[in-house]
Amino acid sequence: MLLRASSKAVALQVQEEATMGGDGSALVEAGEELVAFGEALTLGSDELDAARARLRSKVGEATLIEAAAIAAIFNGLVRTADATGIPLDKSMQDATVQVRERLGINDFAGAQNTLG
Amino acid sequence: MQIHFNYPAEGFGVREEIMHAHRSSWRTLASASGFWTAQQRIEIAEQARAARSQRSELSFNRDYPASELSPAALEAARTIAADAKKINRAWAQQQTEAVGLAAYVELAAIVASVAAIDAFAEALGRPHEVLPQPNNETVDSTLNESVADIGAYLPMQEPWPNPNVSRAYSLVPTANAMFFGNVQVMYTGKDRGFNDLVWDGPLSRPQAELLAARVSSVNECFY
Numbered sequence: 001m002l003l004r005a006s007s008k009a010v011a012l013q014v015q016e017e018a019t020m021g022g023d024g025s026a027l028v029e030a031g032e033e034l035v036a037f038g039e040a041l042t043l044g045s046d047e048l049d050a051a052r053a054r055l056r057s058k059v060g061e062a063t064l065i066e067a068a069a070i071a072a073i074f075n076g077l078v079r080t081a082d083a084t085g086i087p088l089d090k091s092m093q094d095a096t097v098q099v100r101e102r103l104g105i106n107d108f109a110g111a112q113n114t115l116g
Numbered sequence: 117m118q119i120h121f122n123y124p125a126e127g128f129g130v131r132e133e134i135m136h137a138h139r140s141s142w143r144t145l146a147s148a149s150g151f152w153t154a155q156q157r158i159e160i161a162e163q164a165r166a167a168r169s170q171r172s173e174l175s176f177n178r179d180y181p182a183s184e185l186s187p188a189a190l191e192a193a194r195t196i197a198a199d200a201k202k203i204n205r206a207w208a209q210q211q212t213e214a215v216g217l218a219a220y221v222e223l224a225a226i227v228a229s230v231a232a233i234d235a236f237a238e239a240l241g242r243p244h245e246v247l248p249q250p251n252n253e254t255v256d257s258t259l260n261e262s263v264a265d266i267g268a269y270l271p272m273q274e275p276w277p278n279p280n281v282s283r284a285y286s287l288v289p290t291a292n293a294m295f296f297g298n299v300q301v302m303y304t305g306k307d308r309g310f311n312d313l314v315w316d317g318p319l320s321r322p323q324a325e326l327l328a329a330r331v332s333s334v335n336e337c338f339y
Contacts, residue, residue: 025326034327041239042334044172052241063318065130067327068239070319073302074328076232077281078337080295082200083224084284085208085269
């Protein structure tokens with residue numbers, strides 16, 4: 001959800017479908033490498049070493065470490081949201097009606113409580 | 117005395133504030149609280165780590181280290197670590213009734229913190245940090261009295277000016293501080309907040325949010 005708001009802030013046309021595994025990540029610099037890295041880390045995939053190497057070669061070590069931090073903390077944030085049943089913030093709920101419907105996010109199990 | 121998270125010695129250029137947050141988490145983890153002994157808190161972390169490491173296995177195929185934790189505590193730690201997307205209100209109510217609301221809050225904050233710190237190790241390509249030994253310190257478990265039912269599974273501080281997720285563990289402020297101390301430095305950086313829409317870190321905001329959103333999506337996390 002935050003992707004939509006922050007992308008507006010920098011006037012960049014990011015296709016939200018990329019977050020769901022579809023095309024569009026190429027519109028963000030190193031987007032394909034970032035998505036592959038985040039997927040491999042989250043799934044515990046054997047592809048992680050290769051994904052890390054591709055991202056490092058694209059963005060360098062310092063940016064790789066920042067990407068590692070963000071991907072890692074979101075693996076804690078999702079557990080926090082799911083374990084506590086945190087409701088979606090009202091402003092974000094109102095602003096994302098169409099994109100949630102279009103991407104099928106409303107079908108996630110956690111939507112039952114998060115949507116209130 | 118073992119030095120945990122010695123990133124510079126391993127050749128990783130990790131920001132100092134991240135290293136300090138991870139060390140602080142381990143120190144807090146190794147301390148007793150009003151709801152768990154230090155040994156129990158470390159066992160929660162150990163169970164969470166084992167569950168998350170086997171998240172791609174069916175639940176009945178996973179192996180766990182021996183533990184003195186109650187069945188309800190084991191169920192909570194393992195589920196939050198490996199199967200969080202399956203959690204619903206009925207499950208949460210059952211667990212909070214069995215272990216206690218505040219104890220559940222502390223448990224969940226430990227599991228989420230360990231998941232994030234372990235994921236960071238994996239992302240860098242380093243081994244998981246050795247879990248700490250119990251220390252003689254005590255975590256303040258004073259409950260927050262300014263909480264209300266906001267529609268979550270747990271009472272949370274109300275009112276709250278920031279995104280809802282940042283008050284997830286606010287029933288026990290030290291638990292909230294343990295996890296969100298890591299969020300502050302790993303996601304937003306020490307001088308940035310959730311609500312800033314433009315930043316100047318190595319990753320652009322669109323890059324960071326694309327990565328974060330993809331991680332959330334793979335986890336099937338609605339929030």
